[in-house]
Amino acid sequence: MLTVIRDGNGKINFGDFSLPFISLGNAKDTFTTFKLHDILKSKLEKDTFSRFYRYIYREVVPIFADIEQEGLDVDTDKLSKMKVEMGREIEAVQADIIKNIGKDVNLKSPKQLAELLYDDLKFEVLKETKTSRSTDAETLKELLKRQPDGPGKDFLTLFLGYRKLEKLYSTYVCGIEKALEITKNNKIYVSYNLDGTKTSRTSNSAYKLGGKDKLGVSFHTLPREQGKYNIRDLIIVKEDEVLLAADYSAVELRVLAHVSRDLELCRAFQEGIDPHSNSARLVLMKDKLTDEERQSGKTSNFLVVYGGGPNKLASSCNMSFFAAKKFLKRHRQVHSGIYSWKKDVEEFIEATNNAISLFGIRRRLPDVKHKDKKVRMSCLRQGVNHIIQNSASSIMLTGIADLNRELISKGFAGKFRFMGTVHDSLEIAIKKEYLEDLYPIVKETLVCPPSLKSVFNLELIVPLKVDIEIGTSFGNVEKV
Numbered sequence: 001m002l003t004v005i006r007d008g009n010g011k012i013n014f015g016d017f018s019l020p021f022i023s024l025g026n027a028k029d030t031f032t033t034f035k036l037h038d039i040l041k042s043k044l045e046k047d048t049f050s051r052f053y054r055y056i057y058r059e060v061v062p063i064f065a066d067i068e069q070e071g072l073d074v075d076t077d078k079l080s081k082m083k084v085e086m087g088r089e090i091e092a093v094q095a096d097i098i099k100n101i102g103k104d105v106n107l108k109s110p111k112q113l114a115e116l117l118y119d120d121l122k123f124e125v126l127k128e129t130k131t132s133r134s135t136d137a138e139t140l141k142e143l144l145k146r147q148p149d150g151p152g153k154d155f156l157t158l159f160l161g162y163r164k165l166e167k168l169y170s171t172y173v174c175g176i177e178k179a180l181e182i183t184k185n186n187k188i189y190v191s192y193n194l195d196g197t198k199t200s201r202t203s204n205s206a207y208k209l210g211g212k213d214k215l216g217v218s219f220h221t222l223p224r225e226q227g228k229y230n231i232r233d234l235i236i237v238k239e240d241e242v243l244l245a246a247d248y249s250a251v252e253l254r255v256l257a258h259v260s261r262d263l264e265l266c267r268a269f270q271e272g273i274d275p276h277s278n279s280a281r282l283v284l285m286k287d288k289l290t291d292e293e294r295q296s297g298k299t300s301n302f303l304v305v306y307g308g309g310p311n312k313l314a315s316s317c318n319m320s321f322f323a324a325k326k327f328l329k330r331h332r333q334v335h336s337g338i339y340s341w342k343k344d345v346e347e348f349i350e351a352t353n354n355a356i357s358l359f360g361i362r363r364r365l366p367d368v369k370h371k372d373k374k375v376r377m378s379c380l381r382q383g384v385n386h387i388i389q390n391s392a393s394s395i396m397l398t399g400i401a402d403l404n405r406e407l408i409s410k411g412f413a414g415k416f417r418f419m420g421t422v423h424d425s426l427e428i429a430i431k432k433e434y435l436e437d438l439y440p441i442v443k444e445t446l447v448c449p450p451s452l453k454s455v456f457n458l459e460l461i462v463p464l465k466v467d468i469e470i471g472t473s474f475g476n477v478e479k480v
Helices: 019-045 050-070 076-101 110-120 137-146 151-183 251-260 263-270 275-284 291-306 310-317 321-334 336-352 373-409 432-447 450-454
Strands: 072-074 190-193 203-206 241-248 354-356 362-364 416-422 425-431 466-473 476-479
Touching: 019 050, 050 190, 050 373, 050 416, 076 151, 137 151, 190 416, 241 373, 241 432, 251 263, 251 291, 251 336, 251 373, 263 275, 263 336, 275 291, 275 321, 291 310, 291 321, 291 336, 291 373, 310 321, 321 336, 336 354, 336 373, 354 373, 362 373, 373 416, 373 425, 373 432, 373 450, 425 432, 432 466
Parallel strands: none
Antiparallel strands: 190 203, 241 425, 241 466, 354 362, 416 425, 466 476
């Protein structure tokens, strides 16, 4: 009998146990898994997920295992320089904020910040939690939108910039530095979760040693925009390699176009038109758009799938509730195919308690019959979300599996290595002398993964698009 000792939080820290103890535990786990194999295999074969598991999932698991084991090289000189520069800027901005408000406040303390915002500066309380008045980013951004030009608006602008900078500094710069102190090899390590989200979308997190010490940071949450401090530039390839970043462009909207058969969305992709500008032009019935008007089209396109109404559109795009309501009413007319598809999907979910992606991956939603309407509506949104996000993620995983097979079959084993995924982008390190040979194979295979047709009998009615960038780091790449 094995005796398991837990810490004060009830968690097991395997780093405190001897190797024989852990080996025995692993042996028992392996034996139990072996005995479950036949039972679970028969159940799996009856499920719609079985084909994806057999042809794709089993192929990509070893690929991501290699990524995790290899780790990611860090430019330590850039890291040290960035830490000094960011630290100085954070101190300067913090001093400027305190000077402007005329009192010393711990800006990281929610309690002190709430007192400053609502008691001293007299801002309107928009949201309250069970214990205090909200100081989260969403609330402060909404406050900023409501402020006229003046000291209040200046303060919120300065503070939101400070908070964003401080978060990048503490999460990524300090996070990477702490990880390197543990690894001692100028590398960080990331753990990939192929079904780590509710929609089975691929995500990643810092690899934890013994369940506590982080050996890396999560690139799943790394902001797309780079700004003054390019965090992605810290992750580099080796001297004899070049980085190829292959980004699936608007893959979720392309999936939406395919499943909904919406005429205007399909036309935009088939003709190579920006779908968000196209939506905004059709809704507003004008040819020339401002950046804000295009953003309204983009936000509306995603609200249909991921949930939200006039309030959300008004808040996101700085328009009145009535303007947002009018915009969405016209959007429904322009993209009637999307709304019709959404209605059909919701009826299917209500009838079966399930949402199923293009690849047969099922999400069970038993609460769709809950007595609380909010719970029911949440289930419907999750189901629609699952179909789009899981299908998009599965397309990318299929592309990775097919590309790996294709490159190895053509004799390029050892000439490339997958470094990971960031959002919808696949990062590949390639030996410099083989870039010219591998580039067309990567492009062709990811744009048209053979298994989509041969395994899943799936032919998208809109083309996939993959943007290729070449460079030396995750953040230092140029389009080709």
